[in-house]
Amino acid sequence: MKDINILGIESSCDETAASVVRNGREILSNVIYSQIDIHTLYGGVVPEIASRKHIEKVDSVILKALKDADMTIDDIDGIAVTYGPGLVGPLLVGVSTTKAYAFGTNKPLLGVNHIEGHIAANYIEHKDLEPPFLCLVVSGGHTHLVRVQDYDSYEILGFTQDDAAGEAFDKVARAIGLGYPGGPKIDKVAKEGNPHAIEFPRAKVGGSVYDFSFSGVKSAVLNYLNAANMKGEEIVVADVAASFQQAVIDVLVGHTIECAKELKETRIAVAGGVASNSALRALFKEMGEKEGIEILTPSPILCTDNAAMIAARGYYEFINNRFAGLDLNAVPNLKIGTIAF
Numbered sequence: 001m002k003d004i005n006i007l008g009i010e011s012s013c014d015e016t017a018a019s020v021v022r023n024g025r026e027i028l029s030n031v032i033y034s035q036i037d038i039h040t041l042y043g044g045v046v047p048e049i050a051s052r053k054h055i056e057k058v059d060s061v062i063l064k065a066l067k068d069a070d071m072t073i074d075d076i077d078g079i080a081v082t083y084g085p086g087l088v089g090p091l092l093v094g095v096s097t098t099k100a101y102a103f104g105t106n107k108p109l110l111g112v113n114h115i116e117g118h119i120a121a122n123y124i125e126h127k128d129l130e131p132p133f134l135c136l137v138v139s140g141g142h143t144h145l146v147r148v149q150d151y152d153s154y155e156i157l158g159f160t161q162d163d164a165a166g167e168a169f170d171k172v173a174r175a176i177g178l179g180y181p182g183g184p185k186i187d188k189v190a191k192e193g194n195p196h197a198i199e200f201p202r203a204k205v206g207g208s209v210y211d212f213s214f215s216g217v218k219s220a221v222l223n224y225l226n227a228a229n230m231k232g233e234e235i236v237v238a239d240v241a242a243s244f245q246q247a248v249i250d251v252l253v254g255h256t257i258e259c260a261k262e263l264k265e266t267r268i269a270v271a272g273g274v275a276s277n278s279a280l281r282a283l284f285k286e287m288g289e290k291e292g293i294e295i296l297t298p299s300p301i302l303c304t305d306n307a308a309m310i311a312a313r314g315y316y317e318f319i320n321n322r323f324a325g326l327d328l329n330a331v332p333n334l335k336i337g338t339i340a341f
């Protein structure tokens with residue numbers, strides 16, 4: 001069978017990325033330009049600045065992805081782009097640029113859902129992985145426990161009732177003075193702290209038993225900091241970070257393992273930026289071994305935003321002949337498993 005080479009483009013938040021992936025599984029190039037340094041100055045992503053930076057970088061990132069893959073655009077079979085969910089301005093840069101490339105080269109245009117892209121990162125890392133499998137998607141904007149029934153079919157078993165896991169990491173990091181980006185900073189500092197120093201709540205929510213809630217643990221951290229300040233007590237940042245992180249990962253891993261046992265699933269894939277958290281990965285490994293459940297995680301660089309996962313997901317759009325028109329638009333609140341073109 002002829003090889004299918006997909007060029008993927010990602011610009012939904014603060015990474016401008018392009019990648020060439022062969023047959024949905026093999027990375028030929030993976031270029032990521034991160035805007036972290038600029039947004040750090042403001043303590044978080046400033047959408048307007050992110051859009052401008054994407055415009056400045058997107059062309060050179062695409063050309064580098066082709067060059068690194070030792071290809072020209074002629075070798076590409078389809079061009080995939082994240083069209084949602086994400087920040088509207090940043091998304092529009094990727095979508096408009098990709099439409100221009102597709103139009104100018106007469107190549108098929110593929111619209112990719114960013115969350116489905118995160119899940120597809122597992123196909124790159126685990127070459128034999130095929131649905132069905134259970135997947136925990138934990139990113140800055142999303143916390144979903146999903147059963148991937150087929151490449152195009154998802155059953156949502158649980159989701160967050162309020163903050164996403166990554167959002168909680170970012171907010172707590174700001175409160176304890178670690179700044180942006182919160183997740184990796186808490187991950188690092190927590191290594192020096194005691195995860196059992198402070199007992200933060202593990203939220204139970206109404207809805208589905210597999211739903212999540214992280215606003216309670218975030219408020220508990222803020223209350224703890226206020227109370228300590230009022231009493232003039234010393235705050236050990238590493239202990240707060242480690243205890244907060246433990247409360248979050250206990251719930252993420254606990255719910256997911258319970259769900260897998262209930263549904264008699266033998267493997268769990270983890271995806272999204274928070275899946276790069278070292279304590280989360282270690283706890284999943286430990287619990288997976290204990291329960292006889294295989295845990296699949298992409299390498300950290302494929303967990304956080306990248307375009308290889310978009311190209312990998314785009315491959316499945318391509319082989320299903322699901323091509324977007326040049327009227328493809330950014331859809332900031334696009335839901336998993338839905339098509340908006």
Ligand code: KG4
Nearest residue numbers: 139140141166183184187273274277304305
């Ligand atoms: O998937 P992602 O790169 O972008 C979105 O689609 O949102 O996820 C970004 C989120 C941020 O909230 C960031 O703080 C979190 O993932 N994150 C982490 C780690 N690395 C990134 N959270 C905890 N530990 C990490 N090592």
Ligand code: ZN
Nearest residue numbers: 139273304305
């Ligand atoms: Zn993401």
